[in-house]
Amino acid sequence: MADVTMPMNGKVISIKVQVGQTVEEDQEVVIIEAMKMELPVAAPEGGAVKEIRAKEGESYQAGDVLVVVG
């Protein structure tokens, strides 16, 4: 199980996967924004998307789990 976590405090602006979808390691999963800086967040490991906890437009703290890949 590999969690995709928030690398910094900021807002999720786009979620690029769906539950059940298979993702590769380093594939972009979520795009976030913090202080106008845009940043793609990638899956640390390949696998199936088990759960999407993040919502587009919502703010999260560094370390919060956005997507569960297992």
Next chain:
Amino acid sequence: MDHAIKLIVYEEAASTQDIARELAQAGEQGPVAVMALKQTAGRGRSGRSWISPPGKNLALSALLRPKLAPREAPLIGLLASVAVAAALDAKGVPSVSLKWPNDVLVDGKKIAGILPEASVKGDSLEFVIIGIGLNVNSRLSDFPPELHDSVTSVLLATGEEWDLRDAARGLLREMDALHIRVNEEGCGFVPYFWETRWAHKGRILTRDGLEGRAEGIGPLGSLILRTADGRRVEINSGQAEPIGVETAS
């Protein structure tokens, strides 16, 4: 050359941001900046197009690999706005100030915008790309009428044109000095530096229906507002507008 950031000049390019990102992904270590004398597909935040009449304004993207943790990366965007402000000071542009998080204002009108991007791998910040759009030689007639009260340029502010390559060099000189300082001592000084140029400190700002007095900048670059009922609210994304004053976004 009095800056360590290498400058690559294109006569014409679709997007300096895309070129800088391709360089980074191909392994370029930088620091390097790409500028286009004519940018044909420039973009602002969230994919908005960036209005840039050919040959009149500076479109530049700098690739940096600062020694910072991912959570500190947004401070580089704030730092870039400080660099632009310092370069404008050195050029003799009066009344330069900053709007959170990284717009540069002259007399309250927007003169430059920053489009920062970052790439993170695991717990490491791989690189940062700082896109800068600076209105240099534009006249009011170059902007849409609805922006005439909220934008300006170096030419409009000083009455003098500025060679775009000289503008890029002036900007990179300031950015280089700040980048070196970050790599030597970390980014703890950035919020303080930024705050000294803040246009709206102490003003009432609004964002998504929330109002509060602009109290400070957090250690990672967030905007700290104090609401009328005394709550301390930290904002990490988007932007906040001063009540009663319009500026371009």
